[in-house]
Amino acid sequence: MxxxxxxxxxxxxxxxxxxxxxxxxxxxxxxxxxxxxxxxxxxxxxxxxxxxxxxxxxxxxxxxxxxxxxxxxxxxxxxxxxxxxxxxxxxxxxxxxxxxxxxxxxxxxxxxxxxxxxxxxxxxxxxxxxxxxxxxxxxxxxxxxxxxxxxxxxxxxxxxxxxxxxxxxxxxxxxxxxxxxxxxxxxxxxxxxxxxxxxxxxxxxxxxxxxxxxxxxxxxxxxxxxxxxxxxxxxxxxxxxxxxxxxxEKLDSTNAQRQKIAKRYHQEINLERKMPFDKNSCYHFYWILVKNRDQFRKNMADIGIETGTHYTPIHQFSMYRGSDKLPITESISKSIVSLPTHPNLSENDVDYVIKSINEIV
Ligand SMILES: Cc1ncc(COP(=O)(O)O)c(C=O)c1O
Known part of the structure; x- marks a missing residue:
């Protein structure tokens, strides 16, 4: 399967x-x-x-x-x-x-x-x-x-x-x-x-x-x-x-699991630009920055790993578009990929995500 x-x-x-x-x-x-x-x-x-x-x-x-x-x-x-x-x-x-x-x-x-x-x-x-x-x-x-x-x-x-x-x-x-x-x-x-x-x-x-x-x-x-x-x-x-x-009732323990996963991503993903490890973070997700994002996400999806893109900057939506220039936001939004940190991931799943990213990038 x-x-x-x-x-x-x-x-x-x-x-x-x-x-x-x-x-x-x-x-x-x-x-x-x-x-x-x-x-x-x-x-x-x-x-x-x-x-x-x-x-x-x-x-x-x-x-x-x-x-x-x-x-x-x-x-x-x-x-x-x-x-x-x-x-x-x-x-x-x-x-x-x-x-x-x-x-x-x-x-x-x-x-x-x-x-x-x-x-x-x-x-x-x-x-x-x-x-x-x-x-x-x-x-x-x-x-x-x-x-x-x-x-x-x-x-x-x-x-x-x-x-x-x-x-x-x-x-x-x-x-x-x-x-x-x-x-x-x-x-x-x-x-x-x-x-x-x-x-x-x-x-x-x-x-x-x-x-x-x-x-x-x-x-x-x-x-x-x-x-x-x-x-x-x-x-x-x-x-x-x-x-x-x-x-x-279980939030502190599920957050601790998220931190553990994020720590592994931070230590083991071979990319320069990625979310820092911060013990104060609850790691809602983990982000990395990649080149050729569409191709990267397609490759990940093909092997069963769902990723996200947080976010399209709000100032670029039609109803909010004005003269704003936000160079960091604009550049990050083109390369950011969000990765799963939820505690339903097994150790095996985390190994698989890390190994797959390191092979694809
Ligand atoms: C940063 C941020 N602000 C606000 C919201 C809105 O929350 P909700 O979907 O519960 O209305 C969300 C959730 O999607 C969010 O991620």
Whole structure:
């Protein structure tokens, strides 16, 4: 049988099925009327990352949309990398602000701090770094820069579930930190996301977000409620939360397995340009830079190894195209190939991936 190695593959080895049966039988599937899995997930995730507050939503996109909605961004600017999933920029537009694209550091592919500094203007309201592939952006510099410029630091931590910076889990640093629990992510759900809040008024912000995530509903008394401001239907459902709880129980151990695989890639793949090894990274995937990428990926696919291309730069999509010139982003995006790091890979699979790459390049 032909070998098939998937790029992403959720790990289902724990209590997922048990929890799902519990909810199915309960008949209460939405979190409002549910049997407490969403609440439980919020509490346990908050404890895990060490944030002040957490609010669960139904996607990473919703988390970014919601976090930015607290900031009165109309006609203002938010600094983001272009090397990201398009939601990072869409979230800025949903809030009527302008995304300002900044180039990345060629070593980590996270925002280049010097370039960020150059793009701060009177209109800048937030810096929104992405912890690319699981390597934390330099939060020490970014926090200082945001503080000195009196703007917010909102993190896109879609790749960084379980990663650390300065001895603390990602989620406990920025004013708000947005997670995605899309099925490909280190903590996988059918769909889900979360906003971690770390501000002096975190409780108040959580209350606002709780209302906004459910159509603006507030002042609930039995079946009656009031609406004061617009909101959306961003509620996480009980099934997603239950799977998330089972995934959270094993996250540190699955991330340790990802690190082990990444370490081997770093040591054994005979390529100059590749993702560094960083013990703070949770290795959502591992990236390498290759020449003749299309041919390389075809050769890998032919022998059963799925690879990815993270990402087409956002500033090159038709709706975002302008005069931006981001030389590092543009060059990296032509040669980047993402490799699997998920814990369903056997030792044998990892040997096979490494050996195949070294033969093909
Ligand atoms: C960097 C980044 N930001 C945001 C998102 C959006 O998350 P979701 O797919 O859960 O909406 C993703 C996920 O695909 C992502 O990779």
């Amino acid at each position: 032909k070998r098939k190695i998937k790029l992403f593959d959720p790990v289902v080895t724990g209590k997922e099925i048990l929890y799902i049966k519990d909810i199915l039988k309960s008949g209460f599937w939405a979190s409002g009327a549910g049997i407490g899995y969403v609440l439980d997930f919020e509490k346990k995730f908050q404890k895990y990352i060490g944030s002040k507050e957490c609010i669960a939503v139904n996607s990473g996109t919703a988390a970014l949309h919601l976090a930015l909605s607290t900031m009165n961004l109309e006609n203002q600017e938010v600094i983001i990398p272009s090397l990201s999933f398009v939601s990072t920029a869409h979230a800025v537009l949903y809030n009527k602000a302008k995304p300002i694209f900044v180039d990345v550091d060629p070593k980590t592919l996270c925002l280049d701090i010097t370039e960020v500094e150059k793009k701060i203007t009177k209109k800048t309201k937030a810096i929104l770094p992405v912890h690319f592939a699981g390597i934390p952006a330099n939060l020490a510099h970014l926090t200082k820069l945001a503080r000195d410029s009196k703007i917010s630091l909102i993190e896109d931590a879609a790749h960084a579930c379980g990663a650390e910076f300065g001895g603390k889990k990602i989620g406990s640093h920025g004013n708000m930190v947005c997670f995605s629990f899309h099925p490909v992510k280190n903590l996988a759900m059918p769909s889900g996301g979360l906003v971690a809040i770390n501000q002096s008024n975190s409780k108040e912000v959580k209350k606002t977000l709780a209302s906004k995530r459910w159509c603006g509903i507030t002042e609930r008394k039995g079946t009656f409620y009031n609406i004061k401001k617009i909101g959306w239907n961003f509620y996480m459902n009980e099934f997603s939360a239950a799977i998330g709880l089972a995934q959270l």
